[in-house]
Amino acid sequence: MLVSYNWLKQYTNVEDNANALAEKITRGGIEVEGVEYLAEEISNVVVGYVVSKEKHPDAEKLNVCQVNVGEEENLQIVCGAPNVDAGQYVIVAKVGAKLPGIKIKKAKLRGVESQGMICSLAELGLSKSVVSKNYQEGIYVFETEQELGSDVVEVLGLNDYILDLSITPNRADALSMRGLTYELGALYNNKVNFNDVEKEEKYEATSLQVAIESDSCRNYVGQIVKNVEVKSSPLWLQTRLMNSGIRPINNIVDITNYVLLEFGQPMHAFDKDLVGDKIVVRDAKEGEVLETLDGEERKLQTTDLVITDGTRAIALGGVMGGKNTEVSEETKNIILESAYFNPTSVRRTSAAHGLRSDSSARFEKGIDPNMQKAALARAVELILELCPNAVVESSVGVVNKEEEKVVEITTSYINNYLGITLSTEEIVAILEGLSFSVEVTGENLVVKVPTRRPDISIKQDLVEEVIRIYGYDNLASTLPKFSKTTKGGLTYSQRMVRDLRAVYASLGFNDTINYSLVSEEEATEYTLEDHHKVRLLMPMTETHSTLRQSLVPGLLNTVQYNVARKQKDLKLLEIGRVFFGSGDDNIQPKETLYLSAALTGEERATKWLKESSSLDFFVAKGYLEVVFNCLGLDEKVTYKKSKLEGMHPGRFAEVYLGEKRIGFIGEVHPQVADKLGLNTTYVFEINLDEVISESKVKPKYEEVTKYPEITRDIAMLVDVKDEYQNIYNVIESVNSKLITKVELFDLYVGAELLVGKKSLALTITYSDKQKTLTDEEVTAVHDKVLSALTEYGAIIR
DSSP states (O other): OEEEHHHHHTTOOOOSOHHHHHHHHHHTTOEEEEEEETTTTOEEEEEEEEEEEEEETTEEEEEEEEEEOSSSSOEEEEEOOTTOOTTOEEEEEEEEEEETTEEOOOEEETTEEEOEEEOOSGGGTOOGGGSOGGGSSSOOEESSOOOTTOBHHHHTTOSOEEEEEEOOTTOGGGSSHHHHHHHHHHHTTOOOOOOOOOOOOOOBOOOOEEEEOOTTEEEEEEEEEESOOOOOOOHHHHHHHHHTTOOOOOHHHHHHHHHHHHHSOOEEEEEHHHHOSEEEEEEOOTTOEEEBTTSOEEEOOTTOEEEESSSSEEEETTTEEBGGGOOOTTOOOEEEEEEEEOHHHHHHHHHHTTOOOHHHHHHHHOOOTTOHHHHHHHHHHHHHHHOTTOEEBOOEEEOOOOOOEEEEEEHHHHHHHHTSOOOHHHHHHHHHHTTOEEEEETTEEEEEEOTTOTTOOSHHHHHHHHHHHHOGGGSOOOOOOOSSOOOOOOOHHHHHHHHHHHHHHHTTOEEOOOOSEEOHHHHTTTOSSOOBOOBOSSOSSGGGOEEOSOSHHHHHHHHHHHHTTTOOSEEEEEEEEEEEBOSOTTSOOEEEEEEEEEEESEEEEETTTTEEEEOOHHHHHHHHHHHHHHHTOGGGEEEEEOOOTTEEEEEEEEEEETTEEEEEEEEEOHHHHHHHTOSSEEEEEEEHHHHHHSOOOOOOOOOOOSSOOEEEEEEEEEETTOOHHHHHHHHHHTOOTTEEEEEEEEEEOOTTSOTTEEEEEEEEEEOOSSSOOOHHHHHHHHHHHHHHHHHHTOEEO
């Protein structure tokens, strides 16, 4: 929120300069992100009067103007603005003047001398977003007579400091000048009294009728003002709005925006002749359409709150008015609206239509529910000031007054909570400084909290108010007292995750972090089990609407992104959480830690040595087994051939830890890879929580045997669908201590083999740590292996 220092000082007698004031506000709990002096780079810029305008002799788009700036001689200025004309009061930067990024010097334009520059507001440093649309292009023209030679910095209110406040969602009361005044009253111990006693209205009887048919509207007050003259606002009002970051439109709209800034109460003005005598507040109907003031046609939802004329929608409640009842220069009679809309309803509508306004920002955070009539009275007061011939009718509507919250607290509770010693009088002074009503009985305090502060409802809230006004800096610095201390450190799970990240980084993997929110379709891709989805109620986009149940879709999107940018050799790792719903929206989803990786391209590719090897299933399997080797669980892991949608049907396996399925490994289906623009890509994913929770097996270290090893090769035919794991288990079943290693070194499938068979070739290593084995001892064990394989059904070749 942008706050004018000069405007703020009109409500309080604070003598601090802008920077000191900003520091005070920040220390009081509302952060001031910056302070800007508007005229920092402006000097020697004055008001001038264009006496005459003639075409430049050698340039069709340039004009030669004689400008009176209150000096003895007029200035000759060459100006290219399309709207410059004789008889205008304009902004003139004289020779030697400074503007943001510019210093004005004498110049000749196409041979004609120019003694300065006629300026636009943009050239003074004002953003185009706050400049009236009439002066978006060309120079700025004062609409009333001005004193010639007067300093433009003062005329346009640029001799002002702007405080940029970062208002937290719980402090909606600070989104107004009055709210900040209450804040400064407490910080500087100044009494604040706005005298908001409702006065009896002495206006004409009204024909307006107001009805509320939705629970999303608590209060709605309307008031007809006739015979208004819609025109540009006076300069003081325009500059006040521009300095606060709001573009002037016309006097009626500007007054509603001024009251918004002053009271924090959003308002709207309708063209009464386009509305009629009836206002009905209701929920939108299915298929209803409204063109809003920004020119966009919006298809409404039944959850939207709309203001209607009894038949058609004329505004989105709390968000934006409709084009069909817009106040224009032809408007003669208006209806002023001042209402309290449900914050949740406004937020839902604002998000659904991607439409955010100054009004919706305040309604979303929660405005004062008792401020509607006071704000309306202020708006009528300003209209009568700018339109003296206006005729006002009595206000009408529905108002449900909200009672002030009462919070009981004691002095000792506050002191014990903060660890300080404040007297009851000091605490009462702080709370009354915030305009809270306090009844004191001994050390018992009964505090009535104004309705402008919905963030205060419990004792701890009052404690926070006391300490932030008292000053956090005034708290004594003390060390905590411990009767017993504990040594900090990482849990086993945290340590293992860090170790695994480090190991994979050393193997050339890039550690990645992807969004937990994915599209609804991606959420259940590459999952081995069905779980309930966890979807956001109001997602910002459909591509980030549902919590993921696998890390693989995010990794593949990252691979695709990098491959599209010529990074073709990739090894990506992600350790992150997935989310499984229970089917009950009131129960938090289960979060599980997964480890996933994606690999594509070549391994160890070097142009110098011209050596490389393509990544394949077995390389990926080796990288997966790093996890189990680190945790000493490699002997407990097995693989079973399986199928999964999106994966290659012949190069996919499920991973088991004992009897428990913990993940999978395989090649991404070629059709999926082709759709993503990828070459052959492998992925694996395991439930890391399950792996880490498994009892860790301590590694056993053994001395390398000094006796020679003996190897024997076996070639066999087995069923083409048979798995190598089964063959390995048969050899293991011989249960001989002499068998130290079994390695598969060849697999062949060809037409010359028996139908339905494949050829496997293995090397079995025999050794004994106590002696040198004889050929007879090895043969005896080897024959048992052959017999076991033959009994299994293998054909020994």
